[in-house]
Amino acid sequence: MSKTSEEHSLLVLKNYIGGKSVSCRSYIDSYDPSTGEVYCKVPDSGKEEVDAAVAAAKEAFPEWSARSPEQRAKILHKLADLIEANLEEFAQAESKDQGKTITAARTVDIPRAAYNFRFFSTSMLHHTTDCSPMDHMGCLNYTVRCPVGVAGLISPWNLPLYLLTWKIAPAIAAGNTVVAKPSEMTSVTAWMLCKLIQQAGVPPGVINIVFGSGPRAGDALVSHPEVPLISFTGSTATAQRITERSAPYCKKLSLELGGKNPAIIFADADLDQCIETTVRSSFLNQGEICLCTSRIYVERSIYSEFLERFVAAAKKWKTGVPSDPSSKNGALISKEHLEKVRSYIALAKSEGGIIHCGEGLDQLDLPERNKSGYFMPTTVITGISDSSRVMQEEIFGPVTCISPFDTEDEAVARGNGVRYGLSATVWSKDVGKVHRVAQRLQAGLVWTNCWLVRDLNLPFGGMKNSGVGREGGKDSYHFFTEVKSITIKH
Ligand code: NAD
Numbered sequence: 001m002s003k004t005s006e007e008h009s010l011l012v013l014k015n016y017i018g019g020k021s022v023s024c025r026s027y028i029d030s031y032d033p034s035t036g037e038v039y040c041k042v043p044d045s046g047k048e049e050v051d052a053a054v055a056a057a058k059e060a061f062p063e064w065s066a067r068s069p070e071q072r073a074k075i076l077h078k079l080a081d082l083i084e085a086n087l088e089e090f091a092q093a094e095s096k097d098q099g100k101t102i103t104a105a106r107t108v109d110i111p112r113a114a115y116n117f118r119f120f121s122t123s124m125l126h127h128t129t130d131c132s133p134m135d136h137m138g139c140l141n142y143t144v145r146c147p148v149g150v151a152g153l154i155s156p157w158n159l160p161l162y163l164l165t166w167k168i169a170p171a172i173a174a175g176n177t178v179v180a181k182p183s184e185m186t187s188v189t190a191w192m193l194c195k196l197i198q199q200a201g202v203p204p205g206v207i208n209i210v211f212g213s214g215p216r217a218g219d220a221l222v223s224h225p226e227v228p229l230i231s232f233t234g235s236t237a238t239a240q241r242i243t244e245r246s247a248p249y250c251k252k253l254s255l256e257l258g259g260k261n262p263a264i265i266f267a268d269a270d271l272d273q274c275i276e277t278t279v280r281s282s283f284l285n286q287g288e289i290c291l292c293t294s295r296i297y298v299e300r301s302i303y304s305e306f307l308e309r310f311v312a313a314a315k316k317w318k319t320g321v322p323s324d325p326s327s328k329n330g331a332l333i334s335k336e337h338l339e340k341v342r343s344y345i346a347l348a349k350s351e352g353g354i355i356h357c358g359e360g361l362d363q364l365d366l367p368e369r370n371k372s373g374y375f376m377p378t379t380v381i382t383g384i385s386d387s388s389r390v391m392q393e394e395i396f397g398p399v400t401c402i403s404p405f406d407t408e409d410e411a412v413a414r415g416n417g418v419r420y421g422l423s424a425t426v427w428s429k430d431v432g433k434v435h436r437v438a439q440r441l442q443a444g445l446v447w448t449n450c451w452l453v454r455d456l457n458l459p460f461g462g463m464k465n466s467g468v469g470r471e472g473g474k475d476s477y478h479f480f481t482e483v484k485s486i487t488i489k490h
Contacts, residue, residue, distance in 0.1 A: 010038065010039060010040060010041050011039060011040040011041070011188065012027070012040075012041045013040065013041065013042050013043060013187055013188065013191040013211055014043065014191070015043050015045055015049055015053070015208075015209065015210050015211055016191075016194035016197070016207070016208060016209040017049070017052050017053045017056050017208050017210070018052070018053075018055075018056030018059075018060075018204050018205045018208065019056075019198065019203070019204025019205060020204070021194065022049070022052075023043075024043030024044060024045055024049060024211075024212075025044075026043075026044040027041035027042060027043060027044055028041070028042045028043075028044045028184050028212070028213060029041065029042075030042045030097070030184070030185060030186075030187065030188075031185075031334065031335075032096055032097075032099075032373075033098065033099030033330070033331035033332060033333055033334065033373060033374045034096070034099055034321060034322050034323075034330060034331045034370050034373040034374075034375075035369055035370055035372060035373050036335065036372035036373055036374065037372075039096075040097070040187075040188060042184050042187045042211045042212070043210075043211040043212055044184075044212050044213065044216065044217075045210045045211055045212035045216065045217040045220075046212065046216045046217060046220060047216075047220040049210050049212070049217065049220075050179065050210055050217055050220035050221050050224060051220075051224070053179040053208035053209075053210045054150055054179055054208075054221075054224050054226050054227060056204070056205040056208050057150040057177040057178060057179050057205055057206070057208050058149070058150055058177070058226060059205050060177045060203055060204065060205025060206045061147075061149060061150065061176070061177045063203065064172070064175060064176075064177055064203060064206050065146075065147045065175035065176070065177075067175070069124050069125050069173070069175075070125065072121070072124070072172065072173055072175065073121035073122065073124065073125060073173065074121075075200055075201055075202055076117045076118070076120060076121030076169060076172070076173055077117070077118065077121050078199075078200035078201065079117045079196060079197065079200040079202070080114045080115070080117040080118040080121070081114075082196040082199055082200055083110065083113055083114040083117070083193075083196060084111075084114045086192075086196070087106070087110050087111070087114070088106070089192070090105075090110045090113070090161065090189055090192060091105040091106040091109070091110045092105075093188050093189050093192060094109050094110060094160060094161060094186075094188075094189050095322045095323065095330065096188075096322070097160065097186050097187075097188040097189065098157065098158070098160055098186050098333065099286070099322060099330045099331035099332060099333055099373075099374065100285055100286070100288075100322060100330050101322045101324075101325075101327045101328065101329065101330045102322055102323050102324075102325065103325055103327070104284070104285055104330075108162070108285075109159060109160070109161060109162045110161065110162075110189075112159075112162045112165075113161040113162050113164075113165040113189075115456075116162070116165040116166050116168075116169040116456075117165060117169045119169070119456045119473075120169040120170045120173040120476065121169070121173055123173075123456075123457070123473045123474075123477070124170070124173040124174060124477065127145070127474065127477050129142065129143045129144060129145060129483075130142065130143045131143075137489070138489055138490055139487050139488065139489050139490070140487070140488045140490065141485060141486070141487045141488075142485075142486055142488075143483050143484060143485050143486070144483070144484050144486060145174075145477070145478075145481035145482065145483050145484075146175075146481060146482050146484060147174050147175030147176040147480065147481055147482075148176055148228050148229045148252065148480060148481065148482055149176060149177075149226075149227075149228050149229070150176070150177055150178070150179060150226060150227050150228070150229075151167075151171040151176045151177070151178045151179075151227070151229045151230075151231065151480065152178075152179055152180075152181075152221040152222060152224070152227040152229065152230045152231070153167040153168060153171065153178055153179070153180040153181070153230075153231050153232075154180075154181050154214075154218055154221065154222070154230065154231070154232045154233070154234065154242075155167060155180070155181075155182050155183060155233050155234075156183050156233050156234045156235075157183035157185040157186040157333050158285065158288040158289060158290070158333070158396075159285070159289070160182060160183065160186035160187075160188075160189055160190065161189040161190065161193065163233050164180060164182050164190055164193075165193075166233075166471070167180065167231045167233075167471075168180055168207060170471070170476035170477065170479075170480050171231070171480050172202075172206055172207060174476075174477060174480040174481050175481075176229075176480055177205060177206045177207070177208075178206070178207055178208065179208045179209075179210060179221055179227065180207065180208070180209050180210070181209075181210050181211070181212065181217050181218055181221055182209070182211065183234075184211065184212060184213045184214070184217075185333055185334060186333075187211045190209050190211070191209070191211070193209070194209055214238060218238075218242075219241075219245060222242050222245045222246050222251075223245045223246065223249075225249055227251070228249070228251055228252060229251060229252040229253075229479075229480070230242060230246055230251055230252070230253050230254070231253075231254045231256075231471070231479070231480075232253070232254065232255050232256070233256040233257075233290075234256075234257065235257065235258055235394075236257045236258050236394075236420075236465045236466070239255045239257050239467075239468075242255070243255070252479070253468060253469065254461075254467075254468065254469040254470075254471055254479050255467045255468040255469060256290070256460070256461055256462065256467050256471065257290070257420075257422070257462060257465065257466050257467045258290060258394040258396070258420060258422070258465070258466060259290045259291060259292075259294075259394060259420050259421075259422030259423060259462065259466050260294055260295065260391075260392065260393070260394050260418045260419075260420040260422075261291060261292065261293050261294060261295070261420075261422055261423045261424055261425075261443070262293070262295045262296070262297060262414070262415035262424050262425075262441075263278050263281065263293045263295070263296045263297070263424070263425040263426075263427065264297050264405075264411045264412075264415055264424070264425070264426050264427065264437060264441075265278070265296065265297065265298045265299065265302075265306065265427040266299050266408075266411075266426075266427060266428035266430070266433065267299040267301045267302045268428055268429045268430055269302075269427035269428055269429065269449075270427075270429065270449070271302070271305070271306065271309065273449070274427045274449075275306070275309050275310055275313050276313065277425075277450065277451050278293060278296060278310065278425070278427075278451075279310065279313045279314055279317055279378075280451065281293040281425060281451040281452065282294065282296070282314070282378075282398075282400035283314070283317050283328070283329060283378045283398045283400070284452075285329075286319075286329045286330065286331070286332050286376070286397060286398050287378075287395070287396065287397045287398040287399060287400075288332065288333065288396055288397065290422055290423075290466075291422065291423045291445070291451075291452060292396075293400060293425060293451070294394070294395060294399065294400055294401065295391060295400075295401055295403070295414075295415075295418075296310075296400060296401065296402045296403070297403055297404075297405045297411050297414055297415060298402060298403070298404055298405070299404070299405060299406075299411075300404040300405065300406055303404040306402070307356070307382065307402055310380065310402065311356045311357050311380050314356075314357055314358070314378045314380050314400075315357050315362070315378070317329065317378045319364055319375055319376070319377050319378065319398070320364070320365070320366065320375075321366065321367060321370055329378065329398060330375075331370075331373045331374045331375050332374040332375070332376055332397060332398075333374070334374060335374055337374070337396070337397070338374040338375075338376060338397075340395075340397075341376060341395055341396070341397030341398075341399060342359060342376065344389070344390050344393075344395045344397075344399060345358075345359045345360065345379060345381070345399065347388070347389060347390055348381045348384055348388070348390045348401075351384060351385070351388055351390070352383060353381050353382065353383045353384040353388075353390065353401075354381065354382050354383045355379060355380070355381055356380040356381070356382065357377070357378065357379065357380050358376070358377040358378050358379025358380060358398070358399070359376060359377060359379045359399075361377075362377045364377055376397060376398055377398070378398045378399075379398060379399045379400075380399075380400055380401075380402065381399065381400070381401045381402070382401065382402050382403065384401055384403070386403070386414055386417055391418075392418055392419070394420065408433065408436070408437065411437070412437060412440045412441065415441055416440075416441060416442045419464055419465040420462065420464060420465050420466045421442040421443050421444065421462055421463030421464035421465070421466045422443060422444055422445065422462035422463075422466035422467070423443050423444065423445040423446070423447065423462075424438075424441045424443040424445075424446050424447070425446070425447045425448070425450075425451050426438055426441070426446065426447075426448045426449075427448070427449055428448075428449075429449075434448045434449070442463050442464060443462070443463060443466075444459070444460070444461045444462040444463050444466065444467070444470070445460065456472055456473060457472060457473035457474070458472050458473070459471070459472045459474075459475045460472045460475075461475075
């Protein structure tokens with residue numbers, strides 16, 4: 001069948017298996033979120049492609065795992081250098097593919113992708129293991145950590161290269177080989193990475209990237225008997241499915257899932273700093289970050305002032321074309337997602353909530369070619385009960401809800417009153433209160449008087465329905481290795 005001229009101009013991605021680019025029989029359309037147009041074809045891989053990738057990873061494992069950590073680190077460093085050298089090209093591609101602003105891609109996503117390789121290449125060199133003598137038995141006990149084998153890595157669409165490399169880097173630094181499946185909605189920068197993988201001298205089969213949908217490629221990876229470990233970042237619903245599918249094989253799982261993160265703001269908070277940061281924590285990356293604030297509890301004595309100033313600041317958070325450096329937010333990932341986020345605004349209205357700015361109130365000033373893009377203005381809601389789906393479910397868009405509270409106990413109870421437990425922020429100058437509240441909040445990460453300050457050495461992950469396991473310096477090392485206890489009798 002001959003191709004139309006439109007098909008000729010589309011970007012067509014290929015899988016990367018055993019060090020080679022491999023075509024696929026069928027493809028999935030991928031959209032430019034800022035225009036709503038199809039601009040890329042992503043391989044619609046299934047069992048066959050995943051089997052080939054796992055076989056390549058298995059074959060590469062003995063040699064790669066036998067290398068010294070220093071030899072592996074050198075290659076990770078090279079990859080970091082290459083990403084940095086191509087930063088602008090990657091940032092442009094990430095912004096176009098995901099809808100995020102060029103500024104976010106340039107200053108957050110791509111630098112962090114390079115840093116992930118840099119960080120794990122060095123951190124992996126500094127771990128030690130335990131030794132426990134039993135002189136009375138004439139024995140010495142010690143532990144060693146071994147790579148697990150072929151790691152299956154599945155990542156979402158909100159921080160595409162950032163989260164994919166957060167998994168690939170520790171997995172290969174620890175001596176595993178990997179089969180990675182990025183989100184079918186944002187596969188372009190992972191595909192671009194394949195070229196750098198080759199240039200950096202990563203041996204064929206050590207990193208394999210298979211593109212495709214969750215139910216086909218993702219499921220084939222999760223249920224593959226020779227993939228003993230899965231690191232997944234995505235929604236809680238998908239994690240439940242992955243847990244079921246991998247259960248027959250007793251796989252090691254790390255699940256980084258959704259959030260419904262509270263900010264608790266006491267009357268003595270530094271309001272200038274707090275408002276600026278909480279607007280950012282609510283809306284950064286279109287609110288499409290698992291760590292974004294979506295429920296803001298404010299002590300009643302400052303509630304009115306906070307609300308007025310917060311809404312004024314939210315209105316200044318400009319939503320516009322991703323390539324415009326003055327845009328703070330770009331487009332949401334897809335038409336379906338935009339509709340889902342909008343449905344929560346409709347629900348809030350139907351329940352008597354007040355919309356202070358954003359959806360339905362503020363018009364966006366977009367060029368003609370972006371009129372069909374998936375844009376939505378930053379939206380602030382009040383007057384919603386804690387039991388509402390708007391306050392319970394992850395919306396994952398530029399929407400935040402504000403509500404007053406009277407006591408510390410009430411704030412903690414309401415902050416904890418959801419099924420998620422990923423992150424929380426606490427704002428107060430009272431150091432005792434800050435420690436107390438941080439201790440009581442059910443969240444894997446608590447930031448006080450700041451947000452999104454990350455030391456990659458520290459554990460990252462969620463409580464309750466926000467996940468299982470932790471990743472980060474030592475935690476990723478533990479996850480991507482198996483510990484063995486050895487007893488020597490002398
Ligand atoms: P998603 O669960 O729909 O998809 C995530 C990945 O899983 C994609 O690659 C997808 O193709 C794949 N997938 C889907 N169904 C699958 C299946 N049956 N088997 C195997 N793989 C499958 O999530 P999303 O919509 O891409 O991402 C948004 C979600 O990710 C939000 O809930 C957000 O909070 C969460 N998230 C969490 C973190 C964290 O670190 N905790 C970070 C970013 C995003």
